[in-house]
Amino acid sequence: MNFDLSSEQIMLRDSANRYVKECGASPKSTDAEVSLIQDFAKLGWLGLSLPEKCGGVGGSAIDVMVLCEELGRGLLLEPYLSVLLAGELLLASEVDAKAAQGGVVSSLLANIVSGNTSIATALYEADSRFELARQSCVAQVCEQGYTLNGTKSFVLNGAQADQLLISARTQGQFNDASGISLFLLDRKTPGLALDPYYSFDGLPMATLSLSNVVLRKEACLVSNTALPIMEAAIEKVIIALSAQALGAMETLLYSSIEYCQLRQQFGKKITQFQAVQHRFVDMYMACEEVRSLLYAAAIKQVESAPDAKLITAMLKVKVGEAGRFLGEQSVQLHGAMGFTEDLLVGRLYKRLLAIDTLFGNADYHLKRVIKLS
Amino acid sequence: MDLNFSAEDELFRLQVRDYFKNDYPKDIIAKVSAGKSMVKADYQRSEQALAKKGWLAVNWPKEHGGPGWSVVQRYIFDEELEIAGALNVIPMGLLYFGPVLYTFGSEAQRERWLPGILNSTTFWAQGYSEPGAGSDLASLTCRADRQGDEYCINGSKIWTSYAHFADWIFCLVRTDPASTRHDGISFICVDIRSPGVEVIPIRSIDGEHHLNRVEFNNVRVPIENRIGDEGKGWHYAQYLLGHERTSYAHVGARKAELALIKNAARTAGVGGSSLLKDPLFASKLARTEIAVKTLEYTTLRILSATQVGAAPGNESSILKILATECAQAVSTLMLELAGADGLTEKAVSLPLSERQGLSGAMCTEKYLFDRAQTIYGGTTEIQKNVIAKQVLGLRS
Numbered sequence: 001m002n003f004d005l006s007s008e009q010i011m012l013r014d015s016a017n018r019y020v021k022e023c024g025a026s027p028k029s030t031d032a033e034v035s036l037i038q039d040f041a042k043l044g045w046l047g048l049s050l051p052e053k054c055g056g057v058g059g060s061a062i063d064v065m066v067l068c069e070e071l072g073r074g075l076l077l078e079p080y081l082s083v084l085l086a087g088e089l090l091l092a093s094e095v096d097a098k099a100a101q102g103g104v105v106s107s108l109l110a111n112i113v114s115g116n117t118s119i120a121t122a123l124y125e126a127d128s129r130f131e132l133a134r135q136s137c138v139a140q141v142c143e144q145g146y147t148l149n150g151t152k153s154f155v156l157n158g159a160q161a162d163q164l165l166i167s168a169r170t171q172g173q174f175n176d177a178s179g180i181s182l183f184l185l186d187r188k189t190p191g192l193a194l195d196p197y198y199s200f201d202g203l204p205m206a207t208l209s210l211s212n213v214v215l216r217k218e219a220c221l222v223s224n225t226a227l228p229i230m231e232a233a234i235e236k237v238i239i240a241l242s243a244q245a246l247g248a249m250e251t252l253l254y255s256s257i258e259y260c261q262l263r264q265q266f267g268k269k270i271t272q273f274q275a276v277q278h279r280f281v282d283m284y285m286a287c288e289e290v291r292s293l294l295y296a297a298a299i300k301q302v303e304s305a306p307d308a309k310l311i312t313a314m315l316k317v318k319v320g321e322a323g324r325f326l327g328e329q330s331v332q333l334h335g336a337m338g339f340t341e342d343l344l345v346g347r348l349y350k351r352l353l354a355i356d357t358l359f360g361n362a363d364y365h366l367k368r369v370i371k372l373s
Numbered sequence: 374m375d376l377n378f379s380a381e382d383e384l385f386r387l388q389v390r391d392y393f394k395n396d397y398p399k400d401i402i403a404k405v406s407a408g409k410s411m412v413k414a415d416y417q418r419s420e421q422a423l424a425k426k427g428w429l430a431v432n433w434p435k436e437h438g439g440p441g442w443s444v445v446q447r448y449i450f451d452e453e454l455e456i457a458g459a460l461n462v463i464p465m466g467l468l469y470f471g472p473v474l475y476t477f478g479s480e481a482q483r484e485r486w487l488p489g490i491l492n493s494t495t496f497w498a499q500g501y502s503e504p505g506a507g508s509d510l511a512s513l514t515c516r517a518d519r520q521g522d523e524y525c526i527n528g529s530k531i532w533t534s535y536a537h538f539a540d541w542i543f544c545l546v547r548t549d550p551a552s553t554r555h556d557g558i559s560f561i562c563v564d565i566r567s568p569g570v571e572v573i574p575i576r577s578i579d580g581e582h583h584l585n586r587v588e589f590n591n592v593r594v595p596i597e598n599r600i601g602d603e604g605k606g607w608h609y610a611q612y613l614l615g616h617e618r619t620s621y622a623h624v625g626a627r628k629a630e631l632a633l634i635k636n637a638a639r640t641a642g643v644g645g646s647s648l649l650k651d652p653l654f655a656s657k658l659a660r661t662e663i664a665v666k667t668l669e670y671t672t673l674r675i676l677s678a679t680q681v682g683a684a685p686g687n688e689s690s691i692l693k694i695l696a697t698e699c700a701q702a703v704s705t706l707m708l709e710l711a712g713a714d715g716l717t718e719k720a721v722s723l724p725l726s727e728r729q730g731l732s733g734a735m736c737t738e739k740y741l742f743d744r745a746q747t748i749y750g751g752t753t754e755i756q757k758n759v760i761a762k763q764v765l766g767l768r769s
Binding site: 001002003004005006062257269271272274277278280281282284285288289291292293295296298299300302303305311314317318366369370373 | 377655
């Protein structure tokens with residue numbers, strides 16, 4: 001039983017920390033995204049959790065956690081989450097011999113790792129809330145292969161990606177667990193329309209409309225059994241996302257302390273007031289609580305422990321609530337300054353709000369905790 | 374990183390589990406489980422059973438009669454003891470005074486007092502708080518005036534747990550009347566049956582008698598009952614505080630209580646239906662389970678840091694708050710589980726499920742008792758002051 005990082009993990013943490021400090025928090029621009037992808041590829045981070053045969057490093061959920069905590073600390077609006085999610089889905093699809101498609105998937109993975117191909121994943125729909133089984137986008141068998149119709153929403157990096165992974169229903173009713181398939185398509189495929197926007201925390205997102213999009217048979221990577229694959233991939237992404245949240249939470253805590261040390265009222269630093277101090281202690285405790293569950297969830301995933309899903313769901317509840325708490329407290333501690341748009345505090349706060357919502361908010365995962373425990 | 378205990382530690386866990394299943398007094402486990410009030414003889418029998426096995430002074434090193442366990446073994450032992458439903462030891466002699474005695478006491482003092490603690494024939498009470506000195510302990514005014522080879526003690530100590538069981542009381546008293554705050558305080562042991570000592574019971578809101586007020590009226594104590602140097606008592610009392618942080622955790626107790634709650638909840642709903650299906654109860658239960666897991670992994674993080682001999686990291690400072698608030702969350706859930714059964718008097722209160730276990734009155738009593746958790750051993754507010762200063766570097 002130990003919670004120490006290995007020497008490789010410490011090196012990864014330190015180099016990520018240095019890189020993030022040099023970058024500064026990234027501005028809201030797609031140009032910055034592109035250059036970050038190239039940096040990430042060079043540093044070997046895009047393939048951190050992917051196997052060596054496709055150019056990856058073969059790292060574990062713990063390695064991903066170590067990297068993402070540092071990325072979150074610097075509020076890098078980076079493409080890594082999209083790569084991680086797509087990578088997990090592609091890897092799982094490759095296990096299925098039929099889907100290996102004569103090396104298509106492994107060469108795509110290699111191109112993702114090297115930063116030559118960007119990829120986005122479209123799983124959720126406007127009314128699916130957080131339920132992955134709710135898939136009303138339909139793929140019907142046709143002469144050439146499949147015809148896809150429907151709309152996918154909240155697609156991270158959707159408009160920037162060269163390739164898209166899309167879930168669609170090939171069988172059953174709109175909320176059946178089975179009958180969901182995964183498709184790979186090029187962004188230039190006729191019938192595919194992209195409607196880009198920025199999420200409130202500044203991440204590029206898009207709505208995808210599919211109107212009689214015709215795909216070849218080989219474009220179907222997973223046929224009818226995609227739901228458990230999607231769920232398993234999201235379990236991994238939750239660790240990464242939670243680690244980012246923890247990094248952001250600690251930046252909020254320590255930058256708020258720094259600000260309050262400078263702020264004087266009634267002839268005192270406001271950090272001298274007990275009401276302010278106790279608020280900081282509550283924030284510090286929330287960070288430590290997240291760290292405890294984060295480490296446990298990451299280790300459980302690596303060990304494939306029977307309660308890995310339960311602890312991961314618990315983590316997402318804690319991260320959602322603690323992240324929002326840290327953001328709210330930081331705005332309060334900054335006073336009216338915290339309410340202005342130009343402060344880093346507000347951006348970190350919004351990032352944490354978005355993290356709560358991504359892949360199921362605290363209430364959604366609390367229901368999963370009830371089901372799983 | 375890994376969460377597995379070593380093979381040796383897992384083997385040790387099995388031995389401990391086996392002991393509590395087969396060799397520990399079964400009637401005491403039954404009495405704890407039925408929620409009966411425990412008397413001194415119960416504690417003594419439980420502690421003497423553990424002493425016979427050499428497992429009583431679990432935090433003591435071998436040279437002083439402890440088992441010399443690692444921090445991980447101690448954690449496993451505590452967890453198994455609580456999951457088995459055995460009686461926790463009274464901590465005053467074993468956890469608090471013993472380490473002060475073997476660290477700062479003279480050879481003669483060790484020979485005089487350690488054996489009685491080790492075989493549970495002598496019970497100790499802790500005389501720290503006073504009516505006017507609670508969180509601000511350093512403002513204590515109970516005084517010990519030097520008169521030849523004796524001290525003459527006058528003053529009051531309060532919230533003294535188990536003083537009614539005790540043979541001795543270790544006290545922080547002011548030996549320098551001109552002093553204020555931390556200097557001029559000495560650490561003195563008093564035979565509780567000395568003339569001039571009066572132990573007055575205080576009933577707490579759970580209806581039980583745990584607490585007392587102890588009055589000292591011209592109590593004469595030989596100077597050889599002082600531990601260490603005169604005026605250094607504050608230092609001795611503080612010295613070991615930081616080393617016993619994980620003893621607050623009680624992860625095993627929380628797990629055992631959650632299991633009891635879940636078991637009882639299966640038939641505690643309307644008409645014998647399952648309360649687990651009630652979304653509001655289920656949501657509170659899930660939140661409490663998250664709190665217990667958070668406590669467990671935070672405790673393990675601290676153990677992981679201390680098992681290699683390193684000083685506990687900053688995470689250890691939050692443990693007192695985390696552990697006591699977690700205990701309160703669990704017993705609040707018990708109160709809600711009990712529903713109207715929580716109104717009943719202890720003597721007539723029935724188990725909430727067919728199996729022996731929680732009764733409504735036990736739930737109410739536990740909930741009320743647990744209010745003390747965030748007050749004793751340094752209130753939550755004091756803990757937060759300490760974290761603000763020591764961990765976050767904030768000055769007042």
